[in-house]
Amino acid sequence: xxxxxxxxxxxxxxxxxxxxxxxxxxxxxxxxxxxxxxxxxxxxxxxxxxxxxxxxxxxxxxxxxxxxxxxxxxxxxxxxxxxxxxxxxxxxxxxxxxxxxxxxxxxxxxxxxxxxxxxxxxxxxxxxxxxxxxxxxxxxxxxxxxxxxxxxxxxxxxxxxxxxxxxxxxxxxxxxxxxxxxxxxxxxxxxxxxxxxxxxxxxxxxxxxxxxxxxxxxxxxxxxxxxxxxxxxxxxxxxxxxxxxxxxxxxxxxxxxxxxxxxxxxxxxxxxxxxxxxxxxxxxxxxxxxxxxxxxxxxxxxxxxxxxxxxxxxxxxxxxxxxxxxxxxxxxxxxxxxxxxxxxxxxxxxxxxxxxxxxxxxxxxxxxxxxxxxxxxxxxxxxxxxxxxxxxxxxxxxxxxxxxxxxxxxxxxxxxxxxxxxxxxxxxxxxxxxxxxxxxxxxxxxxxxxxxxxxxxxxxxxxxxxxxxxxxxxxxxxxxxxxxxxxxxxxxxxxxxxxxxxxxxxxxxxxxxxxxxxxxxxxxxxxxxxxxxxxxxxxxxxxxxxxxxxxxxxxxxxxxxxxxxxxxxxxxxxxxxxxxxxxxxxxxxxxxxxxxxxxxxxxxxxxxxxxxxxxxxxxxxxxxxxxxxxxxxxxxxxxxxxxxxxxxxxxxxxxxxxxxxxxxxxxxxxxxxxxxxxxxxxxxxxxxxxxxxxxxxxxxxxxxxxxxxxxxxxxxxxxxxxxxxxxxxxxxxxxxxxxxxxxxxxxxxxxxxxxxxxxxxxxxxxxxxxxxxxxxxxxxxxxxxxxxxxxxxxxxxxxxxxxxxxxxxxxxxxxxxxxxxxxxxxxxxxxxxxxxxxxxxxxxxxxxxxxxxxxxxxxxxxxxxxxxxxxxxxxxxxxxxxxxxxxxxxxxxxxxxxx
Numbered sequence: 001x002x003x004x005x006x007x008x009x010x011x012x013x014x015x016x017x018x019x020x021x022x023x024x025x026x027x028x029x030x031x032x033x034x035x036x037x038x039x040x041x042x043x044x045x046x047x048x049x050x051x052x053x054x055x056x057x058x059x060x061x062x063x064x065x066x067x068x069x070x071x072x073x074x075x076x077x078x079x080x081x082x083x084x085x086x087x088x089x090x091x092x093x094x095x096x097x098x099x100x101x102x103x104x105x106x107x108x109x110x111x112x113x114x115x116x117x118x119x120x121x122x123x124x125x126x127x128x129x130x131x132x133x134x135x136x137x138x139x140x141x142x143x144x145x146x147x148x149x150x151x152x153x154x155x156x157x158x159x160x161x162x163x164x165x166x167x168x169x170x171x172x173x174x175x176x177x178x179x180x181x182x183x184x185x186x187x188x189x190x191x192x193x194x195x196x197x198x199x200x201x202x203x204x205x206x207x208x209x210x211x212x213x214x215x216x217x218x219x220x221x222x223x224x225x226x227x228x229x230x231x232x233x234x235x236x237x238x239x240x241x242x243x244x245x246x247x248x249x250x251x252x253x254x255x256x257x258x259x260x261x262x263x264x265x266x267x268x269x270x271x272x273x274x275x276x277x278x279x280x281x282x283x284x285x286x287x288x289x290x291x292x293x294x295x296x297x298x299x300x301x302x303x304x305x306x307x308x309x310x311x312x313x314x315x316x317x318x319x320x321x322x323x324x325x326x327x328x329x330x331x332x333x334x335x336x337x338x339x340x341x342x343x344x345x346x347x348x349x350x351x352x353x354x355x356x357x358x359x360x361x362x363x364x365x366x367x368x369x370x371x372x373x374x375x376x377x378x379x380x381x382x383x384x385x386x387x388x389x390x391x392x393x394x395x396x397x398x399x400x401x402x403x404x405x406x407x408x409x410x411x412x413x414x415x416x417x418x419x420x421x422x423x424x425x426x427x428x429x430x431x432x433x434x435x436x437x438x439x440x441x442x443x444x445x446x447x448x449x450x451x452x453x454x455x456x457x458x459x460x461x462x463x464x465x466x467x468x469x470x471x472x473x474x475x476x477x478x479x480x481x482x483x484x485x486x487x488x489x490x491x492x493x494x495x496x497x498x499x500x501x502x503x504x505x506x507x508x509x510x511x512x513x514x515x516x517x518x519x520x521x522x523x524x525x526x527x528x529x530x531x532x533x534x535x536x537x538x539x540x541x542x543x544x545x546x547x548x549x550x551x552x553x554x555x556x557x558x559x560x561x562x563x564x565x566x567x568x569x570x571x572x573x574x575x576x577x578x579x580x581x582x583x584x585x586x587x588x589x590x591x592x593x594x595x596x597x598x599x600x601x602x603x604x605x606x607x608x609x610x611x612x613x614x615x616x617x618x619x620x621x622x623x624x625x626x627x628x629x630x631x632x633x634x635x636x637x638x639x640x641x642x643x644x645x646x647x648x649x650x651x652x653x654x655x656x657x658x659x660x661x662x663x664x665x666x667x668x669x670x671x672x673x674x675x676x677x678x679x680x681x682x683x684x685x686x687x688x689x690x691x692x693x694x695x696x697x698x699x700x701x702x703x704x705x706x707x708x709x710x711x712x713x714x715x716x717x718x719x720x721x722x723x724x725x726x727x728x729x730x731x732x733x734x735x736x737x738x739x740x741x742x743x744x745x746x747x748x749x750x751x752x753x754x755x756x757x758x759x760x761x762x763x764x765x766x767x768x769x770x771x772x773x774x775x776x777x778x779x780x781x782x783x784x785x786x787x788x789x790x791x792x793x794x795x796x797x798x799x800x801x802x803x804x805x806x807x808x809x810x811x812x813x814x815x816x817x818x819x820x821x822x823x824x825x826x827x828x829x830x831x832x833x834x835x836x837x838x839x840x841x842x843x844x845x846x847x848x849x850x851x852x853x854x855x856x857x858x859x860x861x862x863x864x865x866x867x868x869x870x871x872x873x874x875x876x877x878x879x880x881x882x883x884x885x886x887x888x889x890x891x892x893x894x895x896x897x898x899x
Contacts, residue, residue, distance in 0.1 A: 006104075007093035010086070019266050019289065020366035021351060022259035025083035031895060032871060033230045034087055035223050037080035037258065040215035056084050059214045064098050064148070064195060070186060072154075072209050073199040075216025077367055078259030081199040082152055084216075088197075089150065101195070102146040105129055109157040110353050112182070114360055118175040121190060141172050144193040149185060154200035156324060161208035163187050218256030221246065227258065231265040233875070233898050241268045244278050254369060254402075267292065282402070283409020283463045286373040287419055293348045294422050305381065305423050310335035311349060312378020314363075315371045319399045325353070325364040349374075369402060376406035377419065380426040380434075389430070389437045407434055409463040438464075442473045492523045499527035504557060507533045518544025525549070529556030537564040537589070546572045550579030559584050564591035564618070570598040577602040581609040588614055591647075592621035600628035607635035607643060615642055620649035620676070626657035633657070636664035636672060644671055649678040655686035662689045666696035674703035674732075682706060687715035694722035694730060702729055707763065708737035713744030723751035723759065734763030736792065745773040752788065753780035760787050765821065766795035771802035778805030784814040794823030794849065800831040807834045811841035819847045827853035836866040839873055846874045855881040864894045 011030060017023040028034050042054035052058055056073070063071040073081050089106050091097040098104075105125055119127075122137055140147055159179035160166075166180050168189040176184070184190035186198070186209060198209060206213070219227060225242055232238035245255075245264055254260050267288055271278055279285040294304055313334040314326055331340060339345040340356060346363065349370070354361035365371035379392060389407070396403055410416045411434045416426055438460065461469060499505045508531035510516070510524075516539055528534055529552040541549070541563075553561070553576075568576070573595060580588070593599075599622070606612055624632075629651065635641050664670050682690075687706065693699045719735075722728050740748070745767060751757055777793070780786045793806070803825055809815050827850065839845060855863075855878065867876055878891070878899040891899045 003093040003095065007090065010090055010093065017262075018366075019263060019292065020349070020370055022078060022262045022366075025086040028083055029087055029090055032874065033227075034083065035219070035226050035230075035258070036087075037075070037084060038217045038220060038223065040217050042217055042220060056080065056214070056216055057087070060084065060088060060197070061097055063212055063214065064197065065100060068212050069188060069194070070196045070198070070209060070211030072206065072211065072213045073197070073216050074202055074206065074213055075199075075218065076257065077201055078257035079216045079218040080258045081216055083258070085150055085152055085197070085199055092148075098148070100146070101148040102143065103140050104148045104150065106150045107152070109151060109153040109155075112178055113156065113158050114354060115178045118177060119181075120175050121172040121181050121185070123175075124178070124181060141191070144191045145195075147191065147194040149194060149196045151182070151186075151196065151198045154198050155203045157182075159183075161186060161205060163208070219258055219261060220256065224255065224261055227261050228265060230874075231262075232269070233895065237272060241265065241272075241278075244268070259367070260369070263289070281409055281415075281463050281465060282369075283373075283406055284415055284465075286369065286406065287409075287415060289370070290373065290377065291418055291422060296348050297345060299345070301422065301424055306335065307339055307345060308374060308423060309378050309381060310339070311374040312381070315365065315375035315378070316396075318365065318371060319375060319396050319403075322399060325362040328359055328361055328363075331363055372400050372403045373406050375400065376403055376410055377423075379407065380410055380416070380430050381423060382430070383427050386427075386429060389434045404460055405463045408438065408460040409465070411435055411438070412464050412466055415465065439469075439473065492520045496524050496527040499530055503530065505531040507531065507535070509535045510539060511535050511537055513539040516541045516545045518542055518548070521545035521548035525552045528552035528558065532557055533560040533562075534558055535562045536566060537562045537591075539563075539566050541566055541568065541572065543572060543575075546575045547578075550576050553579035553583040553585065554581075557584060559613075560587040560589075561585055562589040563593055564589050566593055568593040568595070570594075570596055570602075573599045574602050577606050580606045580612075580614075582611045584613055586613055587616040589618040590622065591618050595619070595622040595624060595628075597625060597628040597631065600624050600631040604631045604635040607632070607641045608638040610640050612640060613642060616645040617643060618647040619651060620647050620678075621651070623652050625652045626654055629653055629657040630660040633660040633664040636670045637667045639669050641669065642671060645674040646672065647676045648680065649676055651680060653677065653680035653682065655681075655683045655689065658682060658686035658689040662693040665690075665693035665701055666699045668698045671700060673700060674705075675701060676703075676705040677709055678705055678707040678734075680709055682709040682711070684712055684715040684718075687711060688718045691715075691718040691722040694728050695725040697727045699727065700729060703732035704730060705732075705734045705763075706738065707734050711735065711738035711740065713739075713741050713747075716740060716744035716747040720747045720751040723748070723757050724754055726756055728756075729758065731758050731787075732761040733759050734761075734792075735767060736763040736765035738767055740764070740767040740769075742768075742770040742773055745769050746776055749773070749776040749780055752786060753783055755785040757785075758787055761790040762788055763792045764796070765792050765823070767793075769793060769796040769798065771798050771805070774798050774802040775805045778809035781806070781809035781815045781817060782812040787816065789816050789844075790819040791817060792819075792821035792849075794821045794825060794852075797824070797826045799826040800828055800834075803827060803831055804834050807831070807838040810838040810845055813843070815842065816844055817842070818844050819849075820845065821849040822853070823849050824852040827855060829854075829856055829859045832859040832862050836862050839866045839870055843872060846872050848873070848876045850881070851877050851879040853881050855883070857884055857887045860887045860890055864890060864897065867894050867896045 011026060015024055017027060036055040036057040038054050039056055039059045060071070060073070073084075075081050085106070088097065089104055092099070092101065092104050105128075107128060111128075115124075122141070125140070126132060126134060126137065159182070161183050163183060166183045168184045168187055169176050169180060170184070170189045170192070172191055181190065185194065186196055196211075200206070224245070228242040228245065229235060229238045232241060245268075264285065267285065268278060270292060271288060279288055297304065297307075299307065314331070314336075317323065317326065317330065317334065326334075328340070336346065342356070346352065349365075350363045351366055352361065352363055375396075379387075393404065410419075410426070411431050420426060442460070461473070499508065505527065508527055513520075513536065516536070521541070521544070525548040528549060552558070568590070573590075573593065603617075607614060622628075629648065632646075636643065661675070665672060686709075690704070694701065694704075723730065723733075735748075745764065752759060752762070774793070774796075777791070781788060781791075791806075796802075803822055806820065806822075810817055810820070832855070839848070860883065863876065863878070867873055874896060876897050878897060881899075883891075883899065888899070891897055
């Protein structure tokens with residue numbers, strides 16, 4: 001089998017990505033955005049999952065290298081099965097995985113359903129894999145143990161695998177029905193010894209599939225985070241979207257689906273670009289989705305209403321009879337006659353398999369969620385008949401998991417009003433009936449002992465977004481997360497009540513609470529004590545509020561507290577420390593809290609407390625001065641101090657306190673790993689003091705940030721000696737915005753070129769570097785001993801000739817560089833040829849910063865091509881170059897380029 005031909009065939013994009021249908025698998029693979037789903041072995045609590053053994057890819061590879069001949073992937077819709085299978089075939093064709101198979105045949109049951117008549121296995125394989133030559137077929141048949149059959153969409157298969165209803169065949173040249181061929185393959189009578197990999201949603205007929213099953217989970221939080229950050233080019237938007245998604249859509253049974261992540265991110269992108277508010281609930285999300293889809297149509301209100309009602313009847317049919325698809329005849333009975341003339345109407349909402357002109361064409365919803373949402377909408381939209389909510393829910397009980405959620409959300413006028421502007425008013429009698437049922441059933445449910453039913457009730461309350469309803473029927477066992485912002489007293493009481501019922505809260509976000517009074521803090525204190533993470537940044541705490549916060553911390557579960565920009569001051573902080581001495585806090589953020597030397601004395605007493613758990617401390621933008629830092633350093637000598645990271649940007653420090661810090665670092669008690677001294681007047685003498693500790697065998701420091709610290713070339717000899725020391729454990733060093741010049745930088749290069757130097761991340765932005773320095777940097781990157789993976793040398797005007805040394809180094813196989821920052825280095829179009837050659841040659845480079853240079857339109861085609869061709873490059877930033885608007889559309893075509 002010609003793998004190159006097959007690979008070329010696979011990588012040709014078929015179809016198009018849609019909002020509900022998801023991104024095409026091959027598009028995901030081609031754009032290097034593939035993230036392996038997880039199996040059920042991964043933790044389902046949404047904690048960090050880094051063990052690759054729980055990935056679906058690993059499970060498939062392991063299963064296919066054993067003796068088992070049938071492997072079945074079972075997972076819910078959109079969980080990534082199809083994409084994982086296509087990735088498997090691509091990797092095989094590239095020679096990367098499952099090379100124990102010489103032939104791989106990939107079939108989709110959706111397509112096989114339409115095959116009629118009798119044909120042999122040989123004919124089936126040749127017809128559906130045109131890149132296979134007839135001449136190679138005998139080789140396939142002679143060595144079945146090297147053949148892998150992949151079958152996707154088994155849940156869509158219309159025929160039975162029950163061997164009792166088939167006369168299984170064993171001759172690959174014998175003509176038989178497709179159903180007989182498939183059954184014979186999967187039961188091992190046909191092409192005996194071949195391996196079959198089947199992907200399916202959970203269905204009843206799995207009993208006829210022998211072998212092993214792999215349960216596909218999808219994404220947990222780490223994978224969702226990676227997916228969202230890969231989806232958005234603007235990481236601020238990505239972080240905002242991720243936080244919002246986790247906070248508002250934390251129903252993990254559907255958030256695990258990569259396709260759902262695609263739909264959410266696509267919708268967020270549309271809303272953010274329109275300056276619209278992001279949805280707070282699942283119901284609001286699907287209101288936005290339905291509105292977005294409707295606005296794509298050229299229909300008036302009556303036409304749209306008719307279409308949605310038809311979709312509702314289809315949804316009801318699929319739910320009641322558990323049909324995954326509907327025929328053209330059935331679609332006519334639902335009222336779709338006028339909408340089936342083209343794909344422009346129904347194709348927006350449904351998946352269409354087959355030619356619209358053919359009677360064999362079938363239609364299906366892309367997901368259970370959209371099916372149930374249109375069912376809920378049509379229930380409230382229908383005015384010609386009245387059906388009680390009890391009867392409607394009873395009919396769909398066990399088949400419609402989210403129907404009640406959507407009914408609850410749509411029963412509130414604020415949430416349904418946008419839809420009513422497009423569809424007309426909903427049926428007020430149906431809405432009234434639902435609210436009556438909701439209150440009655442909730443009161444009944446909350447008297448019971450079923451944890452799941454209680455949770456279901458809280459989810460319905462969340463979808464309704466009606467605070468008065470929550471207060472009316474909620475009970476102390478509530479376990480739902482509530483969103484919050486700047487609070488008034490009534491808000492605090494409601495929020496505290498809900499969180500107290502939860503028994504614990506992952507995050508209590510009180511960001512930008514402008515006036516947290518003693519009264520408010522007293523009400524919220526129980527909620528604070530139940531929260532693992534509390535954010536109060538950009539807030540103002542009255543003096544009377546602090547004791548309540550301190551008390552909550554001392555008796556609670558909080559491990560992270562952010563008080564940044566609260567103007568706390570030493571006096572209030574002293575009160576807070578009474579709670580900090582005996583709590584579970586690991587991370588304390590005190591950025592710009594107006595702390596001085598006195599505050600450091602109280603903080604030192606916290607750090608030396610036998611019960612203190614503090615690991616990370618952010619103190620930047622506080623005027624603690626040298627005396628304040630000296631007091632903190634005294635705490636580092638204590639065996640009780642567990643501090644691992646301290647951020648001290650702009651704390652008015654000088655060389656005076658560096659001796660104290662150095663002594664603490666090599667005391668044998670300090671476990672400090674990271675120190676950030678950005679924008680302090682440390683000076684060369686200060687660095688000299690620090691370098692003594694870096695050479696000490698008891699110093700554990702791994703990261704030292706000296707950005708804009710008034711350094712000159714005079715400190716570089718000390719740094720060189722430290723970096724060359726066998727005891728130096730630094731892996732990150734940032735010396736940016738210091739006047740090191742050529743002389744100082746060349747000394748650093750000597751140390752960096754030594755094998756014992758462990759530095760992987762180096763910052764030298766705006767350090768007055770010259771072409772000669774760049775030449776030396778290029779040399780050490782090629783020498784095979786440098787560990788550098790990230791290098792920032794922006795804002796050094798060395799031009800094309802200087803940067804060429806680095807580009808030549810990147811192309812060298814010994815270079816490990818992954819991230820390179822060349823901002824404002826005087827680059828022109830003349831460097832583009834070398835730059836592209838470097839990107840093509842590098843196996844490690846994934847990020848390139850080129851902003852604020854003098855690249856023009858002429859360089860754009862080459863840059864786009866190299867980014868599209870590169871498998872490892874993830875992003876290239878071209879902002880603030882000399883581009884005209886003429887190339888913006890061209891640049892938009894490459895999602896890895898930011899301009």
